[in-house]
Amino acid sequence: MNTHPHRFILLPLFAMLTTMPCSYSSPADNPMAQGEAATPVNERPNVLFLFTDDQRADTINALGNPWIETPHIDRLVRSGVAFTNAYIMGGSSPAVCSPSRASLLSGRTLWNLENQGMWGFEISDKYKTMPQVFRENGYVTFATGKNEPGIEGHFNRSFSTGDKILFKGMTRSQYKMPLFSYSPSNDYSPEKCVLHTGKHSAEIYADACIRFLEGQKNNSQPFFAYVAFQTPHDPRQSPQEFRDRYDDKNIPLPESFMPIHPFDNGMLKIRDEKLAPFPRTKAIVQKHIADYYATITHTDAQIGRILESLGKNGKLQNTVIVFSSDNGLAVGRHGLIGKQNVYDHSVHVPLIISGPGITAGQVRKQLCYMYDIYPTLCEKAGLKTPETVQFKSLNKVINHADATHREHLYFAFMSWQRSVRDNQYKLIEYCVNDQRHTQLFDLINDPMEINNLAANPEYAVKLKTLRKLLKQQSVILNDGHTPFEFTHHQGQDFWKIYNSDTKPIHP
Structure with a gap:
């Protein structure tokens, strides 16, 4: 990977994007806000939701990080609107991904999930999930990849089809994946699980999505496709050609690098923090960052394959594309490695939306929750947002750069x-x-x-x-x-x- 002139470039650029004035986007408000009639099913936009695992907000080249290669996510930034102050609410479990995904899919805040199961993340059927709303309104709904909050809580009522589905939070290798095929009868018993070896998880999920898109080429029915990568979550493995792009010694340390966190935050002995020895050293943190960046770049390449397929199958122009992540990750900041904290490196996530009616190349600095995407997508598709959803649509902010959203x-x-x-x-x-x-x-x-x-x-x-x-x-x-x-x-x-x-x- 090419080296860059000085490490001070990254943070000022990203800080500028989170505070810069935003250009005007569109002269019209969202049609639903104007009270227009619901859009006929065959005229509604498709939705492609690209969701990564543990990806911080500042890991995108086009949004100010010159040290990482993300050409395909950059393409989404250039073609849509990037929310540079998008956050999650934190976590009620060391596995922050579980409550975060439950909030995203249910539309409920962290303290109002009222869910089922041992950890409370199986979504109760009294809450319609985001894909369920689309399914009940004539969409083909598809899922591949990591699907927490789990089988019983939401999966088959949310998705009408799927492939290569992971019903667990993580695996020990990105090359050994215990995956399920979609079961119309909701039979996901252990004997139905197949261990896939030899191919990286991100490639498996991209392949599954591409097969789905090819099957939709001549289908006039709109689709909602949810692609839940389990990267860049550890184990942060990527093919050697991607790892070779990042030289550990050239990776700048974050300005908030510390050998150890200055006090007990309640989570210093968690599994994530044991991924690197205490005290943290420059070399160890540089290696972790290089692994992290390489995994993101490899995932980005799979996103590129999906976008290419979307275009080849004639669906690109009428598809709303969302890119985001379930939470961030410290990777050496404040003496931490994991995400069991509320520093920005762990709760600040990327959020990019592109598609029909969205002016290209826009940046929005308004404070928002990543979960605000639920009502946003419902409105984009001309669907009624369930009354149980507790988040706020971003469409006014998308259409008007000076629109207000959240004060805190x-x-x-x-x-x-x-x-x-x-x-x-x-x-x-x-x-x-x-x-x-x-x-x-x-x-x-x-x-x-x-x-x-x-x-x-x-x-x-x-x-x-x-x-x-x-x-x-x-x-x-x-x-x-x-x-x-x-x-x-x-x-x-x-x-x-x-x-x-x-x-x-x-x-």
Whole structure:
């Protein structure tokens, strides 16, 4: 891979994209907002949802990262609108992907999933899933790849077909995949699982999607295709030709590199953090980043194959394409490797939307949740969004650069971390083993969250304001206030310590 002039380029470019004024997109609001009649089924757009696993927001070349090669995701950036302040809500499990995907598919916030199963991520049938809405309105709905929240919770009521389906969170190798074929009778018993070896998971899922698209070439019925890659989640394996593009020694360390996190955040002994030894070293982190980038570049190549097939089969012009990820990943920032935290590197994700009616090459800086895509896609297709959906459509923001969306966002991780941010500042509060820590960051001037302002008297008013907002949002979002499922004991445990006499430390 070619080297680049200096590591300072990456962060200012990405920070500019998250704060720059946005150009005007379209003179018309979304048709559904104007009260127009529903679009006939055969005139509705197709949907292609490309979803990666553990991909941070700043891992796209066209959005300011010169160290990574993502030519096909770059193509989506150039052809659509990129939301550079898209976030998830955090996690109620060390496997952050599970609640994140449950929120995406159900339209429910992290604290209002009310789901089934051991971990609470099997989506109850009282909530219509996003693909289920499309299926019930005449769409062929297809899935391939990683499909949490699981079999019983949503799969067959959501998807009318599928192939090469993974009903688990991760595998030990990207080249040994225990996969299911679609079962119309919902029979996904263990003996139906087939171990696929020799081909990388991202290639298997791309192949499955391409076969599906080829079968839709002469079908006038619209489709909703959900391609859930399990990369760049570890094991971060990619074919050697992709790994060879990244020289560990040329990979710049993040400005927030630390040998170890400055205090116990509640998750320092989790599996993800054991993927690299403590203290973190420059060489180890560079290797992890190079592996991460190579896996993303290989996944990007599979996205390119899918986009090529979409065009060959005559579906490109009438397909809304969404690219996003379930959560981010630290990979050496703040002394961390995993995503069990609420720093931006773990909750800030890419979100790109392109397709008919979307002006190309747009950037939007409005705060949003990745899960806002559910009502957005329903409106794009002329479908009614279920009343149980708790997120907000992005279509006004897509069509008008100066449209308002959200003034703040709220985040949580299990019993130990709570956070809120506005358009500039972010508060993180930790309650771990009866100890409290507080962090306050200026995300415009300090996007890497290095300079903690919590103890600075000049920011005392801002700290007080955000603490008040944090408590208000916890009540509004039901975080720990109605004990009907396991996520609420996490909130109760956190707020019990937070509201005690324990004094916070400002590390």
